[in-house]
Amino acid sequence: MARAVTPRRKALTTLAAWAVGLLIFFPILWTILTSFKTEAQAISDPPVFLFFDWTLENYSVVQERSDYLRFLWNSVILAGGSTILGIIVAVPAAWAMAFVPSHRTKDILLWMLSTKMLPAVGVLYPMYLIFIQMGLLDTRIGLTLVLMLVNLPIIVWMLYTYFREIPGEILDAARMDGATLRDEIVHVLTPMAIPGIASTILLNVILAWNEAFWTLNLTAAKAAPLTAFIASYSSPEGLFYAKLSAASTMAIAPILILGWFSQKQLVRGLTFGAVK
Amino acid sequence: MGRITLDKVTKSFGEAEVIPPLDLTIEDGEFAVFVGPSGCGKSTLLRLIAGLEDVSSGQIRIDGQDATETPPAKRGLAMVFQSYALYPHMSVRKNIAFPLRMAKLDQAEIDRRVTGAADVLNLTDYLDRRPGQLSGGQRQRVAIGRAIVREPAAFLFDEPLSNLDAALRVGMRLEISELHKRLQTTMIYVTHDQVEAMTMADKIVVLRAGHIEQVGSPLELYRTPRNLFVAGFIGSPRMNFIEGETAARHDAHTIGVRPEHIAVSQTEGEWSGVVGVSEHLGSDTFFHIHDTGLAETITVRADGEVGFRHGDRIRLSPRTDAIHRFDKQGLRIG
Numbered sequence: 001m002a003r004a005v006t007p008r009r010k011a012l013t014t015l016a017a018w019a020v021g022l023l024i025f026f027p028i029l030w031t032i033l034t035s036f037k038t039e040a041q042a043i044s045d046p047p048v049f050l051f052f053d054w055t056l057e058n059y060s061v062v063q064e065r066s067d068y069l070r071f072l073w074n075s076v077i078l079a080g081g082s083t084i085l086g087i088i089v090a091v092p093a094a095w096a097m098a099f100v101p102s103h104r105t106k107d108i109l110l111w112m113l114s115t116k117m118l119p120a121v122g123v124l125y126p127m128y129l130i131f132i133q134m135g136l137l138d139t140r141i142g143l144t145l146v147l148m149l150v151n152l153p154i155i156v157w158m159l160y161t162y163f164r165e166i167p168g169e170i171l172d173a174a175r176m177d178g179a180t181l182r183d184e185i186v187h188v189l190t191p192m193a194i195p196g197i198a199s200t201i202l203l204n205v206i207l208a209w210n211e212a213f214w215t216l217n218l219t220a221a222k223a224a225p226l227t228a229f230i231a232s233y234s235s236p237e238g239l240f241y242a243k244l245s246a247a248s249t250m251a252i253a254p255i256l257i258l259g260w261f262s263q264k265q266l267v268r269g270l271t272f273g274a275v276k
Numbered sequence: 277m278g279r280i281t282l283d284k285v286t287k288s289f290g291e292a293e294v295i296p297p298l299d300l301t302i303e304d305g306e307f308a309v310f311v312g313p314s315g316c317g318k319s320t321l322l323r324l325i326a327g328l329e330d331v332s333s334g335q336i337r338i339d340g341q342d343a344t345e346t347p348p349a350k351r352g353l354a355m356v357f358q359s360y361a362l363y364p365h366m367s368v369r370k371n372i373a374f375p376l377r378m379a380k381l382d383q384a385e386i387d388r389r390v391t392g393a394a395d396v397l398n399l400t401d402y403l404d405r406r407p408g409q410l411s412g413g414q415r416q417r418v419a420i421g422r423a424i425v426r427e428p429a430a431f432l433f434d435e436p437l438s439n440l441d442a443a444l445r446v447g448m449r450l451e452i453s454e455l456h457k458r459l460q461t462t463m464i465y466v467t468h469d470q471v472e473a474m475t476m477a478d479k480i481v482v483l484r485a486g487h488i489e490q491v492g493s494p495l496e497l498y499r500t501p502r503n504l505f506v507a508g509f510i511g512s513p514r515m516n517f518i519e520g521e522t523a524a525r526h527d528a529h530t531i532g533v534r535p536e537h538i539a540v541s542q543t544e545g546e547w548s549g550v551v552g553v554s555e556h557l558g559s560d561t562f563f564h565i566h567d568t569g570l571a572e573t574i575t576v577r578a579d580g581e582v583g584f585r586h587g588d589r590i591r592l593s594p595r596t597d598a599i600h601r602f603d604k605q606g607l608r609i610g
Binding site: 172176177180187191192194 | 326328347348349353354355357358359361362363364365374375378379422426
């Protein structure tokens with residue numbers, strides 16, 4: 001029997017959901033609003049919510065002082081590059097774990113996930129030295145590699161859960177039909193897992209885009225993405241709140257828009273396999 | 277050509293030996309059916325022949341060539357799976373063409389063969405559909421189409437009809453038999469359904485716990501089952517088994533009589549019993565007889581409609597030339 005839902009109960013639930021949603025979104029909304037204020041209004045006490053002199057001045061100043069497009073381009077390369085690399089590495093790995101598991105497969109998966117629990121700063125020093133040694137500091141290639149490695153456990157995990165949903169008989173059929181391992185992955189497995197791979201890509205782009213620890217620590221000028229662009233406006237002195245907000249808004253806008261249009265895919269991807 | 281020989285083949289999964297050493301030859305052009313209860317190893321045996329599982333020891337030869345280490349695709353065998361295992365993201369045309377594309381045939385040849393297969397299997401109108409838009413029977417035909425375009429040395433069927441409803445199953449059974457008559461290619465067919473085995477096979481291989489219990493033509497198995505297991509497994513309804521004094525009178529530990537070999541009468545007959553459940557099929561009637569003093573239930577078959585009612589005491593006479601005798605170990609005598 002379905003649970004009875006009274007109109008009152010429904011209204012309350014809706015209200016609660018909106019309250020939580022707004023609470024989560026509020027900092028972002030506040031950042032966006034602040035980006036249209038003057039520096040004085042940005043720190044006024046009591047704070048002004050909507051009734052202030054709307055201005056685009058912060059945006060023009062930010063654009064003048066730093067080259068937004070260059071940071072944006074770096075972000076696109078790092079997020080896109082690390083995701084593509086990650087998928088190329090993770091598809092065969094997830095294939096192996098899903099279709100030819102050994103009795104250690106579960107352990108390996110858990111071990112991979114456990115690396116995500118290590119504080120990144122714990123390996124900053126060795127990583128920094130390696131980067132200097134290999135001449136990778138402040139290069140896009142170096143950072144792409146790091147972001148790929150950082151997110152690899154999540155990509156493998158997600159693909160693994162998707163692949164497990166694909167019946168083994170179909171892969172057997174492909175083998176009988178003369179498919180090599182490569183054919184099997186390229187012509188059968190990957191096309192069947194497209195929805196799963198799409199949400200994995202999406203989530204990974206977002207994670208890589210937002211990654212701030214390694215991007216801030218391993219770049220200076222040449223390979224710096226939007227996270228560094230924002231950070232350059234957090235100054236201990238002077239009035240920079242409005243400009244910082246403008247920079248942040250510009251940095252999160254692309255990913256916000258991407259997320260908005262792909263929210264269905266994302267939710268499906270994140271809950272896949274959890275509900276049967 | 278497709279002569280398949282298994283020479284002392286075994287298969288173990290870890291500690292568990294699923295197939296003890298097993299020898300079997302399937303002649304070129306033969307329709308062989310592996311039959312047995314679930315878990316008897318028949319599907320494993322098929323997958324060993326296909327190359328989808330590696331044998332633990334022994335040798336598999338196809339047309340005299342050692343194929344034990346040959347990968348599945350290179351064995352020249354085609355397989356039809358229980359779940360059809362069609363590629364859901366490809367059209368029917370692409371599904372059927374897939375093995376040819378993998379074999380790197382040129383496009384004209386691929387088109388020719390796909391059209392030919394579609395024609396044989398009545399799939400021409402569905403070539404541009406996806407498997408998801410087809411009925412169960414059509415999907416099964418696509419799976420068969422994908423197998424025949426390769427012109428394999430042998431076809432392997434893994435319970436291909438068990439996902440179909442009863443009416444469709446009978447139809448597909450005939451289609452597969454007809455396909456075999458036309459192509460004259462070796463077919464190995466796995467099923468747990470003895471009716472499928474009896475109706476389709478040239479040669480039936482009865483398996484239990486990885487062991488071959490008996491190999492023979494359907495009628496050989498029906499007429500001279502080698503042991504109690506085969507006697508009980510082949511034939512429907514099941515053979516009646518009678519032990520004790522009655523069996524001893526025939527110099528046997530157990531005797532078996534098939535339901536169709538027992539005549540019923542109101543007045544005359546060697547045995548007597550009380551009618552329990554009657555199953556009226558129109559063409560035949562099956563009576564389940566109790567209180568015979570022979571076994572818990574004796575099943576008999578009568579032609580057409582016979583008007584005995586529940587509770588009637590009737591007489592039964594077994595056909596003396598159709599009594600099967602078995603010794604204490606369950607092996608056939610004579």
